[in-house]
Amino acid sequence: MPTDRDKLVVTVGCDSSVSYPSNPRGLAATRENASAIAEEYLRCVDAGAAVCHLHGVRRLESEIQEDGRKLSRLDVDGWREMTGAIRSRSDAIVQFGIAGARLEDRRPLFELAPDMMSVAFNAHDEHFQPDPDLPANCIYALHPLEELRAYATELAAAGITPEVEVFHSGAIWNLNRLREEGLLPGPVWATIFIDWEGGSWTPPTEGAILYMTGLLPSFARYSVSVMSPTEQWRLLSMVIGLGGHVRVGYEDNPYLSPGEVADSNARLVEKVVCLAHAHGREIASPDEARVIIGLAG
Numbered sequence: 001m002p003t004d005r006d007k008l009v010v011t012v013g014c015d016s017s018v019s020y021p022s023n024p025r026g027l028a029a030t031r032e033n034a035s036a037i038a039e040e041y042l043r044c045v046d047a048g049a050a051v052c053h054l055h056g057v058r059r060l061e062s063e064i065q066e067d068g069r070k071l072s073r074l075d076v077d078g079w080r081e082m083t084g085a086i087r088s089r090s091d092a093i094v095q096f097g098i099a100g101a102r103l104e105d106r107r108p109l110f111e112l113a114p115d116m117m118s119v120a121f122n123a124h125d126e127h128f129q130p131d132p133d134l135p136a137n138c139i140y141a142l143h144p145l146e147e148l149r150a151y152a153t154e155l156a157a158a159g160i161t162p163e164v165e166v167f168h169s170g171a172i173w174n175l176n177r178l179r180e181e182g183l184l185p186g187p188v189w190a191t192i193f194i195d196w197e198g199g200s201w202t203p204p205t206e207g208a209i210l211y212m213t214g215l216l217p218s219f220a221r222y223s224v225s226v227m228s229p230t231e232q233w234r235l236l237s238m239v240i241g242l243g244g245h246v247r248v249g250y251e252d253n254p255y256l257s258p259g260e261v262a263d264s265n266a267r268l269v270e271k272v273v274c275l276a277h278a279h280g281r282e283i284a285s286p287d288e289a290r291v292i293i294g295l296a297g
Contacts, residue, residue, distance in 0.1 A: 007284035008240060008276045009292055011051035011191070011223055012044040013097065013251035014265045018060055018072075018139075019227070022131045023254045025261060031057050031078045038085035040265050041092070044249070047269040050289035051093040053118070053247065056082055056109075058098055060137060069141040071124070072101045076108045083112050091286045093295065099165050100124045100139040103147060110158040115295055116189070118163045119143075119151045121171035125199030130229075138198070148174055152183035161295055164190040164220075167200035172215045179219070187294035188220045191247060194235065195228040204228035209238060221293065223247050229255045236272060240279045245292075248272050 014037060016026040027033045027040070034057055041052045057078025064070045083094055096109055099120040109117070120143050129136035155162050162184075164175055178184045192212050195204035202208050204226060216222055223245040226232040232253045236246045248268040256262045256271060273283055284292055 006243070007282045007288055007292065008272075009051060009223065009245040009284045009289045010049045010269060010272055011053050011095065011245070011247035011249075012041065012049040012265055012269055013053035013055070013225075013247060013249040014040045014044065015055035016250035016254055018137045019128045019251050020130050020254050021128075021137065022134060023250060023261065025263060026250050026254070029055050029058050029078075031075060031081070034078050034081045035085055038082045041086050042090055043264060043266040044269045045090045045092045045286075047266040048273040048283045049092065049269050050284050050286045051095050051116075052086055052090075053095045053097045053249070053251070054079070054082060054086075054114075055097050055251070058101070060139070064140060069102070070138060071141055072098050072139075074098065074101055074105050074109070076112075079109055080112055083114070093286055093289055093293070095163055100126070100141060102141075103150060107154070110154070110160060113158075114160055115290075116161045116163045116293075117155055118165055118191075119148065119155075120165045120167070121148060121174040122165075122167050122200055126196060127198035129197075145174065145177065148178060149181070149183060152178055156183075161189065161293070164188055165193065166190050166212065167193045167196060168202050169212070169215055172212075172217075175220065176217060179217070186219075188217075189293045190216060190220050190222045192222055192224045194224060194226045195231065196225075197227070204231040204235060206235070206238060209235060209242075213242065213244065221245070225252045227252055229253055230258050233257075233271070233275070237275050237279070240272075240276055240281060246272055
């Protein structure tokens with residue numbers, strides 16, 4: 001008999017302003033758009049998403065800074081507005097993204113009490129250029145063990161669960177190291193990123209999925225994001241069949257099929273729900289997802 005743990009946790013990320021800036025239906029992550037973006041997330045929850053991966057209001061630095069990093073700067077009030085709008089009408093899990101921001105800039109977000117916060121367990125080296133006629137959006141930063149230890153300690157003190165971002169196998173080494181040090185007790189939720197271009201790239205192949213999921217320790221539960229417009233749905237179907245969980249949305253891939261941009265993020269959620277049902281898996285509600293992820297109890 002299937003159990004609640006067999007149900008599929010669907011995460012959605014709605015912000016394509018950096019990853020797909022020419023997406024005609026994407027909304028810029030500005031204060032003026034905060035309410036409209038929140039509405040987009042709410043439609044996704046109605047369609048079956050249990051986890052809202054928020055980027056809030058931010059801007060990407062235009063060049064590498066004196067500290068050697070090129071990351072996002074955050075508008076905390078914009079994050080507050082977007083988070084409040086989602087929570088006022090939904091019980092969805094709120095996961096704060098933008099692991100590509102400085103820890104000191106993200107600390108004020110702790111006060112907004114997200115359920116989860118993304119932490120990159122490998123260096124950021126991302127290169128977004130889906131339209132060759134537009135300049136690339138790039139993100140650069142090291143995330144050394146000292147920073148990861150600080151995240152683990154401070155998030156635990158704030159009652160926030162880390163979402164471990166895994167772009168390549170080195171992130172799993174860091175995950176295991178922090179576990180050995182007692183800084184990641186309990187179940188760990190990891191997101192594996194496939195075909196996110198740049199120096200942290202992992203290829204969009206079945207072998208890469210099997211390799212990365214096979215490296216995960218037994219205490220880790222996982223979701224997979226695939227950025228490839230041509231391979232996304234085939235590989236996500238594979239992940240669903242393997243018993244893993246998935247992330248979709250304009251940030252990851254705005255295409256329902258190659259060349260066909262979805263008219264909303266909710267349509268992408270609806271497609272993955274159909275895939276899950278074809279595999280015989282039900283969709284986890286936010287409360288069920290809390291148990292599967294390890295947020296409950």
